[in-house]
Amino acid sequence: xxxxxxxxxxxxxxxxxxxxxxxxxxxxxxxxxxxxxxxxxxxxxxxxxxxxxxxxxxxxxxxxxxxxxxxxxxxxxxxxxxxxxxxxxxxxxxxxxxxxxxxxxxxxxxxxxxxxxxxxxxxxxxxxxxxxxxxxxxxxxxxxxxxxxxxxxxxxxxxxxxxxxxxxxxxxxxxxxxxxxxxxxxxxxxxxxxxxxxxxxxxxxxxxxxxxxxxxxxxxxxxxxxxxxxxxxxxxxxxxxxxxxxxxxxxxxxxxxxxxxxxxxxxxxxxxxxxxxxxxxxxxxxxxxxxxxxxxxxxxxxxxxxxxxxxxxxxxxxxxxxxxxxxxxxxxxxxxxxxxxxxxxxxxxxxxxxxxxxxxxxxxxxxxxxxxxxxxxxxxxxxxxxxxxxxxxxxxxxxxxxxxxxxxxxxxxxxxxxxxxxxxxxxxxxxxxxxxxxxxxxxxxxxxxxxxxxxxxxxxxxxxxxxxxxxxxxxxxxxxxxxxxxxxxxxxxxxxxxxxxxxxxxxxxxxxxxxxxxxxxxxxxxxxxxxxxxxxxxxxxxxxxxxxxxxxxxxxxxxxxxxxxxxxxxxxxxxxxxxxxxxxxxxxxxxxxxxxxxxxx
Amino acid sequence: xxxxxxxxxxxxxxxxxxxxxxxxxxxxxxxxxxxxxxxxxxxxxxxxxxxxxxxxxxxxxxxxxxxxxxxxxxxxxxxxxxxxxxxxxxxxxxxxxxxxxxxxxxxxxxxxxxxxxxxxxxxxxxxxxxxxxxxxxxxxxxxxxxxxxxxxxxxxxxxxxxxxxxxxxxxxx
Numbered sequence: 114x115x116x117x118x119x120x121x122x123x124x125x126x127x128x129x130x131x132x133x134x135x136x137x138x139x140x141x142x143x144x145x146x147x148x149x150x151x152x153x154x155x156x157x158x159x160x161x162x163x164x165x166x167x168x169x170x171x172x173x174x175x176x177x178x179x180x181x182x183x184x185x186x187x188x189x190x191x192x193x194x195x196x197x198x199x200x201x202x203x204x205x206x207x208x209x210x211x212x213x214x215x216x217x218x219x220x221x222x223x224x225x226x227x228x229x230x231x232x233x234x235x236x237x238x239x240x241x242x243x244x245x246x247x248x249x250x251x252x253x254x255x256x257x258x259x260x261x262x263x264x265x266x267x268x269x270x271x272x273x274x275x276x277x278x279x280x281x282x283x284x285x286x287x288x289x290x291x292x293x294x295x296x297x298x299x300x301x302x303x304x305x306x307x308x309x310x311x312x313x314x315x316x317x318x319x320x321x322x323x324x325x326x327x328x329x330x331x332x333x334x335x336x337x338x339x340x341x342x343x344x345x346x347x348x349x350x351x352x353x354x355x356x357x358x359x360x361x362x363x364x365x366x367x368x369x370x371x372x373x374x375x376x377x378x379x380x381x382x383x384x385x386x387x388x389x390x391x392x393x394x395x396x397x398x399x400x401x402x403x404x405x406x407x408x409x410x411x412x413x414x415x416x417x418x419x420x421x422x423x424x425x426x427x428x429x430x431x432x433x434x435x436x437x438x439x440x441x442x443x444x445x446x447x448x449x450x451x452x453x454x455x456x457x458x459x460x461x462x463x464x465x466x467x468x469x470x471x472x473x474x475x476x477x478x479x480x481x482x483x484x485x486x487x488x489x490x491x492x493x494x495x496x497x498x499x500x501x502x503x504x505x506x507x508x509x510x511x512x513x514x515x516x517x518x519x520x521x522x523x524x525x526x527x528x529x530x531x532x533x534x535x536x537x538x539x540x541x542x543x544x545x546x547x548x549x550x551x552x553x554x555x556x557x558x559x560x561x562x563x564x565x566x567x568x569x570x571x572x573x574x575x576x577x578x579x580x581x582x583x584x585x586x587x588x589x590x591x592x593x594x595x596x597x598x599x600x601x602x603x604x605x606x607x608x609x610x611x612x613x614x615x616x617x618x619x620x621x622x623x624x625x626x627x628x629x630x631x632x633x634x635x636x637x638x639x640x641x642x643x644x645x646x647x648x649x650x651x652x653x654x655x656x657x658x659x660x661x662x663x664x665x666x667x668x669x670x671x672x673x674x675x676x677x678x679x680x681x682x683x684x685x686x687x688x689x690x691x692x693x694x695x696x697x698x699x700x701x702x703x704x705x706x707x708x709x710x711x712x713x714x
Numbered sequence: 715x716x717x718x719x720x721x722x723x724x725x726x727x728x729x730x731x732x733x734x735x736x737x738x739x740x741x742x743x744x745x746x747x748x749x750x751x752x753x754x755x756x757x758x759x760x761x762x763x764x765x766x767x768x769x770x771x772x773x774x775x776x777x778x779x780x781x782x783x784x785x786x787x788x789x790x791x792x793x794x795x796x797x798x799x800x801x802x803x804x805x806x807x808x809x810x811x812x813x814x815x816x817x818x819x820x821x822x823x824x825x826x827x828x829x830x831x832x833x834x835x836x837x838x839x840x841x842x843x844x845x846x847x848x849x850x851x852x853x854x855x856x857x858x859x860x861x862x863x864x865x866x867x868x869x870x871x872x873x874x875x876x877x878x879x880x881x882x883x884x885x886x887x
Contacts, residue, residue, distance in 0.1 A: 116766050118763065118765065118766045125763045207814030207815075438784070442795070444795070444798040445822070449812045
């Protein structure tokens with residue numbers, strides 16, 4: 114019996130030929146379906162190809178018109194590419210690796226319209242994008258805008274408790290009490306005018322008696338000797354009281370000074386409270402533009418979060434994981450020349466942006482495992498002599514995952530002659546501001562680290578045309594702001610970003626602050642002055658009378674002191690007169706004509 | 715169409731020796747156990763067509779063993795994993811892993827390795843056992859089966875008429 118069936122060779126050839134033919138005929142369609150399904154799964158919205166064309170010699174693939182739907186806008190494509198063509202490394206493909214040395218991407222456009230919705234069908238499993246949390250700007254301080262209207266002073270005073278009024282009343286009561294006490298003391302405890310008048314009368318009598326030269330003169334002389342001491346005693350009492358009175362007077366004057374200053378403290382407090390101090394003028398750029406910038410940053414962070422999973426190396430399935438039935442597990446062994454499973458070494462890109470022009474560049478090292486490759490993914494695009502909206506622009510991006518635990522992505526975008534048209538700078542309903550027209554040089558530098566973002570976005574604009582929605586307001590400050598914004602010829606804005614994508618600091622700097630501060634600073638100063646004058650007038654109205662009464666009472670106390678001083682002087686004068694009067698006599702008559710010497714002080 | 719198919723079957727089923735039938739069974743097992751789109755199955759197919767084995771037996775065995783394979787997949791996986799992770803064979807596997815042909819053959823897949831290993835191990839025993847069983851069947855049971863009503867009804871069918879012309883199955887020469 115023969116064991117070889119030569120006809121079998123024919124059958125085998127026929128079978129393999131049929132398989133080959135089938136593969137040859139349907140491979141294009143199979144590749145097309147595979148790319149569409151995988152792309153839809155990865156993006157979460159339809160990815161469609163017009164045609165896929167596989168070539169065997171050399172091994173390559175040409176894709177015609179790829180549309181990648183924008184998941185958020187199913188009637189729009191996130192990106193549409195006219196043609197992608199590349200050759201593949203045959204030997205690497207045999208080893209199960211997809212390596213493309215040179216890829217050409219032509220006619221890339223963003224945001225093109227679709228004829229029908231590109232929403233993914235529900236029965237297609239789609240990757241659930243990593244949840245994008247709301248990106249919240251961490252506030253470094255309250256966003257306040259200064260009050261641009263002079264508050265109603267009467268309404269304020271109605272609701273406010275004025276410490277100055279209370280203080281004046283309190284001090285007035287204190288002074289009243291002191292005045293009463295002193296008046297009583299001066300009247301009851303101290304020698305008064307009457308006392309000194311008495312002394313004066315006695316001095317007169319002494320003088321008279323001494324002139325008479327009789328026995329009365331002797332009595333007068335004796336009285337004259339004692340009188341100065343008496344008067345001195347009275348004077349001492351008054352002097353002592355005067356010292357105390359002076360202290361009281363000093364204290365009372367001090368309190369009066371406090372009462373006088375109190376209204377000004379109230380004025381300052383109320384000025385600060387009702388925000389007319391001009392402090393809110395700092396960082397107006399942040400007030401107006403913060404939300405707009407935060408919105409753009411949120412979108413950038415969202416796209417970065419969307420892209421990031423595809424840059425991470427695939428996690429090895431745990432060995433304990435049960436394999437899918439019929440699939441098994443591919444055990445990996447050491448490769449002599451380790452290379453990633455997927456690699457596009459270089460891809461030449463032509464990108465068309467609507468209303469801007471064409472950009473050319475390259476994308477290098479697109480791979481699923483940068484750690485093995487050792488080189489980061491880089492994107493470089495540049496456009497010169499562009500049609501509209503911008504003169505020239507360049508984009509440099511690097512996504513570095515060569516060390517998976519220390520990811521580092523950088524984006525550097527610069528553009529010259531960027532034409533802003535009708536861009537809202539402030540979307541606040543009360544204070545809308547639009548950049549109607551500006552030509553700008555823009556620079557964006559962002560760095561994404563593991564859980565940290567650093568960024569610097571700057572724009573130099575000239576010429577500039579800004580319009581606001583509050584120019585017709587009667588408010589003088591609003592008018593001043595409107596005028597200042599309209600007059601701007603050069604605008605510089607710089608935004609610094611630091612923090613995590615979920616919570617970051619946004620520091621905005623601009624010459625807008627200086628311009629607005631100058632413009633409305635004067636207005637604010639005048640308004641503050643007006644407010645202060647009104648406030649002062651009203652507060653002073655309330656404290657004027659009490660203060661005057663206070664001064665009057667202090668005056669009375671002061672008057673007491675003067676009275677006492679006058680008494681002291683009178684007393685001193687009386688002492689002198691008493692002494693003089695004792696020495697002014699003719700001498701005592703002595704029988705025999707002997708004169709006794711006169712008494713002297 | 716049926717005539718053409720019958721002639722084709724005649725050519726293919728002219729090999730009805732017990733050994734040829736057994737070989738058909740064994741090749742069917744080899745192909746049935748392992749994943750269909752494996753490179754080694756091309757080789758099996760070539761051998762099935764070139765070597766004079768019974769194709770009916772091959773197709774029957776392929777069908778049955780594909781069903782069995784679905785049930786004992788976990789066994790193939792464990793066996794394949796054990797072989798691929800055996801200490802003494804790491805160098806060998808590493809060398810094969812770095813060669814494109816073997817990568818295409820997916821030898822490093824646990825199901826492929828396990829199923830091929832088990833099928834190869836069972837090849838000779840199955841060949842001998844099935845050979846013996848076929849001989850015994852023909853010796854002791856064939857006549858009795860031919861007398862059964864169901865067999866008579868089958869033989870009366872149009873397909874069998876054509877097949878009879880092709881002198882196929884059950885005829886001992």
